Amino acid sequence: MTTPTGEHRRPAAAAYAAAADTARRAPSIHNTQPWHWQVHPHRLDLYADTTRALPGTDPGERMLLVSCGAALHHAQVALHAEGYDVAVRPLPEPARPEHLATITITGAIPVTAAAMRLVQAVQLRHTDRRPTVDVPVTAEQVDELRRIADAVGVPLHRLTADQVTDLVVAVSHAEDAAAAEPVLQAETHLWTGPSRPAGTGLPPEVIPDRRPETDVGERDFGTRGTLAVGGGHDKASTYVVLFGSDDDRAAWLRAGQALSAIWLHATMQGLAVLPFSQVIEIDGTRAMMRRILSNLACPYLVLRLGVADPEHALPGHTPRLPFDATATIDDTAR
Ligand SMILES: Cc1cc2nc3c(=O)[nH]c(=O)nc-3n(C[C@H](O)[C@H](O)[C@H](O)COP(=O)(O)O)c2cc1C
Structure with a gap:
């Protein structure tokens, strides 16, 4: 395609396929990558792939939807960096809830340096379970992330010191509840142990070699990894929560788009990010998190921000699954 300003872009079908490829790097619960793309000549469809769902850990598919929302946002970022503006239609087929979104190119836009930086951040972004050092996250950094989440339609709240104390209790309750459920432990072991499915799950290099000395306890994967964590803690970390008024599929998908947006920007700010989803997965502790938000809103995900x-x-x-395992190209789009 040639734009009115004379810039050349690869054809839409190739750009859609490249976007699905970029989205492979999105974060997902236990690195399950529970999405599947269908690349058509004139649209890109996102489906939930429930063969990689976590029925024990995530029976309501909330974290599956957040993960797919992050992949959706990664694809949007890739298309913007190709110089394409897009429209996203969430849940386009009410009778097929697994059809999560349709992305359609709506026109050409200039390729900006900001769009290029954002797509480069996709390659740099990662989950960081190393404790943080005594360098605080600035109010300006949090304000920027709040604006970015707001732009996606998902408010972000920075927890006060008292609320972090409540979070410590909620996380500890969630940990106890998970430890008492053999089904949850077996599921975690499947995605983090030696027999995790190829191209998915958590390898030992990203799991701490010992329990970090943080106030808010990190998720216990039931196995020791090889990631050196040193003696750092989380005293200078900032804890934020993405929240909203709705507890439906569209809201959780949107939360995932916001998660991707703030994580990519935090990466550019040089901040380390660690999600805490166990308190949201478990009904009792999700209710505790709701109380922390004065019962006014539904909490979607807690994140730790800090300097590693x-x-x-x-x-x-x-690792990531190969392209063919997470995308199908419609023959007419080749
Ligand atoms: C919805 C969601 C929930 C997550 N929850 C946790 C968590 O509770 N604890 C944790 O250590 N990592 C958590 N993660 C991080 C994933 O394990 C991580 O994204 C995945 O392993 C891929 O690794 P990467 O982010 O380094 O690319 C979560 C990620 C997502 C998207």
């Missing part, structure tokens, strides 16, 4: 200890090496990248 530069003395310890970055965690490696988690």
